[in-house]
Amino acid sequence: MTDIKISATALTVQPCIDWALSAKSGGIDIFIGTVRDMTKGKKVVRLEFEAYESMAVSEMKKIANEAMAKWPVHKILIHHRTGVLVPGDIAVIIVVAAAHRDAAFDACRYAIDTLKKTVPIWKKEVFEDGEEWVAARP
Secondary structure: OEEEEEEOOOOOHHHHHHHHOOOOOOEEEEEEEEOOOEEOOEEEEEEEEEEOHHHHHHHHHHHHHHHHHHOOEEEEEEEEEOEEEOOOOEEEEEEEEEOOHHHHHHHHHHHHHHHHHHOOEEEEEEEOOEEEEEOOOO
């Protein structure tokens, strides 16, 4: 079972955990990516995320399905923000539920690493003294 979402509104963690809870899952791994206040020694004012939404959702579903094929996991949730975020805001939540922790950890790492490489979401970092597009995706 999967739950995939691109959202222009704030992401909240507890509903994601609640969705993943299951009597058959002995381990739930959670990755929460937040906006940090410094990058390469520069103060971050905000991040601006843009997405090719239909393709991003399709790629995120593909990642979840691939993870479920590689590891014995029961549920995978991937939510990503778009829009303007400030330090402390949540940019991405990934939750993986499995019978055992190793599968949950491995699938969660695979999901975030693959998302950063393949999903068409672009990030602009805005600093006090300029801005920069970071790691543009396909």
